[in-house]
Amino acid sequence: MRLRLDGITKQFPGVLANDHVSIEVDRGEILALLGENGAGKTTLMNILSGLYRPDAGQIVVDDTVRAFRDPAEAIAAGIGMVHQHFMLVPIFDVTDSVTLGSEVTRGPFGVIDRPAARARIVELSETYGLDVDPDAMIEDLPVGVRQRVEILKALYRRSDILVLDEPSAVLTPQETDELFVIIRSLAKAGTAIIFISHKLNEVLEIADRITVLRLGKVVGTVVPAETTQSALAEMMVGRQVQLTVERKDAARGVVVLAVNGLQVRDDRGEITVKHLDLEVHAGEIVAVAGVQGNGQTEFVEALTGLRAIDAGTVKVDGVAIPSDPRAIADLGVAHIPEDRLRDGLVKGFTVAENYVLDAYHREPYSSGIRFHRDAVAAAATQAVADFDIRTPSIATDVGSLSGGNQQKVIVAREFGREVKLVIASQPTRGLDVGSIEYIHRRIVEQRDAGVAILIVSTELDEVLALGDRVAVMYDGEIVGILPAAEATRERVGLLMGGVR
């Protein structure tokens, strides 16, 4: 099995997502597709999997030109996808999830033959060492296992070409290693693998060849042995990139945030934050690492008043926090939420309106019930200049800005007032390198001004680059706190996997 994409071009309104992209992968080979967020990797894969149709170019499988009109045809041609966001039905069990779309049936009415389907899944799971229980409900499975269910889905459909889109995003370094073992064994068995990532170290470790995408174009293809991280980074971004954030040593002050024995439950009533202790001092950055889904979301929601605290105390400057988000913000706590469009911004509101989203009720933006639009406009105009927000005007819908500029609107809003404590959740998720650098610089500036900063991130690189101290969260607990000097990738990685 040999796959070639030839001159693929895809235009979206306003964006040329793929511009004559050509890549090639042979059976048994692992091709890495490297590029920043927005480079066009996912679009390319959606074309390959039949979700989008290219405007130009062709897909060649084993020397025959194929045009996939829908995912079913791509699957029939032997292409299997493992999407970044898992494509599973939470209330189905593993057997139903895997067989969905290629069910084993008997009789004229399409009655599902469950024993047969189940047997085949058990067999596949054993052959490739996936260790998946065919009767478990998807919603009860941890992410790592869900990913293996996704791989099982591809294997069940006898895919010869397996595409993995950012597969390590939800895994610990150790789980990633296990995944790599599975990937290598699949390749050995003859599967062609396309591994999509923006993580340089991973790509260098797993790939036979690396194709780099930038702004929808192929920049070049290299072999791991003949390149380095910084060379790859330059290819990916188009200029020299500083891989670390430049900063002075932290000047640690008094304790600003003190969390003691915190316990929080999630929406389903499970205790997801268990007896958590943590302190953040003025003038330092504490970065909390951890694989997604270990209670970070609930932790941050509890700190910011969005979720009830089950037990324990949270104090800011020695005062127990109230249970109301606005009252907490009034204590001088800034919050950059984990999902900008879901939690942080109101799409359909202008840049100016979003700028005052949490301060609209204060002077000078309002007095009593009256809302002063002029004062809002003046302040927003100033903020757009101060934070270099690229927007046609302050009356532009925030939804039409780029991700980086959207995040800048949030940062401007949160940093635009006097704060003692910044709680930033995934502050740079999905941003391009330029925006990441900008946001990181702003955060470090705040630290140098004596603000206490708590960053919660699943990006190990970000945690290591920013944290004066690195705390690792696993299964609702802080399992270790390391000073920056001792926080190596390996040590943090082990802690992320729950190994103390």
Add this chain to the structure above:
Amino acid sequence: MSSAPMTTTMPLLSAAERRARNNGLVRAGTYAVAGLLALWVGLLRVPGDQLTVYKLVFEESVVRVPELSLPVGMTYAAAGVISLFMAALQFRAPSGDGWRRLMAVTIFALVFAVLTGILGGKEPSLVGLTSAMVSFALPIVFAGLAAVLCERSGVMNIGIEGIILLGACATSIGGSLLGSPLAGIGIGVISGALLGLLLAILSIRYHVDQVIAGTVLNLAAAGITTFLYTRILQVKPELNQPGLVGSTPIPILSEIPIIGPTFFNGSFFLYAGYFLIVVMQLAIYRTRWGLRLRAVGENPKAAGTIGIDVLKIRYRALAAGGAVAGFAGAYLVVVSTGSFQIGMSAGIGFIGIAAMIFGGWNPVGVAGAALVFGFARSAESRLGTVGVDIPTVFLSILPYVVTIIVVAGLVGRVRGPAAAGQPYEQS
């Protein structure tokens, strides 16, 4: 740790859990209050010797069965005890899953008591009551099944009411033109399917909000059927005479006292209803079609990425749902009244949606919920002959109040298809 306002000794629950618990407690409280009220009425307010005599057979029946004499006071008291018992059960497991049955039993008991009380001193026919229950429940079952088909595929169909109305109108005109009620039913079903498709096209192809699309369908149906009624059917009444479909009792089963005439002495619509309930229940949970339908309603994106044609499944589900709703409309015309009347759907479509929710989005549950609603309506219609009274208002708003309580009490316990109401865009 001098001041620790955040620490609390009470075992806290999550918001959803708390909500489910609170709702459960509210339900338990309601049952208890209603039960005490019934006890009070039964023991203190009703003269002890008042009787309601239910006749167990139709007059024309050959078999003689004794009559059922119920002292009104005792009936109230019994209903009160049952309610209190249900309240206790509900109280013991406020957020448990068995609340549907508890609620259904409580409603049945209380409605029956109220009915017996109001009919005090009279000799109503119990079979009349139960068979009216079934004939009121049947269109609700169809409406509920239609709603299940649509919502399982991820499309919220508020427009079932309109489809029923238009289906009824089409049945009447079609049946009259073709001179056969059966042909009329066919026309009604086909037009229902077409309307289902229309809704699908609006919501899927043209991205009209599903709620708006359904509302449009309801309003347009009300407008156009009234228009046609005044413009055509009033002028040419011969176009509004599709004929009636009679009962076909099932030989041996229909001879069973009470149960026979209630469940086995209906038109073929009744048997079609049984068939649909069973077939849909099996199809949704046991077949490839059902698996895909549920997948599309839960996570259409996941279904789409493995090559399932989400939109096709939705189009088909809506057409099927529309056909079933059209069948309900046909039933109203060729079984209930024999002709089309303005506004004859009378909220059945909405109560069907309520039955879907009450029934937990599965066909058998829908049937159970429809029986509860059908009983309330049947009791109401019995009382209508007695004269208007405040309790009649309570009975007539009962299905709506129950629906509100059910919708409000659901959160965290039973969930509908996750993607229902949301548009899905295939690139």
Add this chain to the structure above:
Amino acid sequence: MTGFRRAISERVPGWLIWPILGLLIVLLLPVSLVGGLTALVISGAIVLGVRRTELGRQFTDRLKLPVLAILSAFIVGGIVLILSDLEFYSKFAADPGGTLFASFQRVGLAYWELLKGAFGDPGKLTTALASGQPNKIGIALRPISETFLATTPLILAGLGVAVAFRSGVFNIGAEGQLKIGAMFAVWVGIWIPAPGPFHILLALIAGIVGGALWGFIPGILKAKTGAHEVITTIMLNAIAQQIMLALLLSPVLQPVGGTTPISMPIQESAQLPLLLDLPKLRVHYGLVIALIAAAWTSWLMFRTTKGFEFRAAGLNPRAAGYAGMHAGRTIVLAMIVSGGLAGLAGASEVLGTTHYLSPTISPGYGWDAISLALLGGTRPGGVVVAALLFGALRAGGPGMALATGVPIDLLAFISALVIMFVAAPRLVREIYRVKLNATTPSTPRPQETPT
């Protein structure tokens, strides 16, 4: 001339001209071809003139969708009217061209009668004014007065729906809220003894409170339990209807010895005064109240912090919660305001128009309110204009039915079609091949709300 033509072809898509032209001619043919063409030229010139300014262009762009939606609805309505004529088919087989022409003419005549019924006959008005007789003036002004009369509750109910939509709550319970408001108001009007203006005020407030209560229920249920407001408001509509019927048959509202479900009349002190003291004119101060309410709503939504919260919660309740707003409280408050406005509509009807309560107090104003809230882009100004249009339909309907025998319910169908076309910009775009800007009326997506 070529400049003019180019101006037309540049600004208005060629396709569009023909249906509009055709419709106008069909509409005006029964009356006057010359008059119709003049009207066409004048309105065309106005549009082109307005479009020379940036603001004007924005304005006309925003009008494109509603105008096309209304046009399409009337075209479909006309087709239905033709096809529902049973004699059409046999005649068509004999003489296709002639029958078609005659049918078109009949549709045009029906719509023309509708217009006349809604706005009156200009000729009659001038002669009446010239004569100076109040009776004649009253008769000539009656159609437009009836239009304003119907517009009044529509504005109020439409504002209510618009406030809820903007706040992300799909309140389709205006019908029930209106009825409860009418019930509260009529009760105060009948039973509470109070002097003139004070009595009116009291009854109006009672109406607002009643509607607000009926809006509060779905609001609090959504906020506290997540119950879907579409289901609960539909159910509350039915409940309101049943309660109203029961009360109308009980001594609470029914006169002693009454048999029909019609309430006692309200006291004279609770009646809203008429706007014009001319015979035959029923339009009352409710219209002024409605316009004040529109201005107030506009102020509330765009010039107050509460409005800011409403709009934020409507667009993204989650982000509103993260920014420290209370999504639950906002929903409840929005529903109270929404229901209160609808309740005021009911109060204005019983206090100004009927002076008693009957089951037909609302011939579907609450449903029209949904259409016109969408048609007006959920903006208060847009709602007023759209309400005027729907008011005209309501007022002109009887005239149309009387003159041409077309059942009035055609208009209910047409207004449903208007919602459909407004809610389906893609469909309109496909039919007319026009570019519609993205800022078409936003329909709120029912969302799970964090509480």
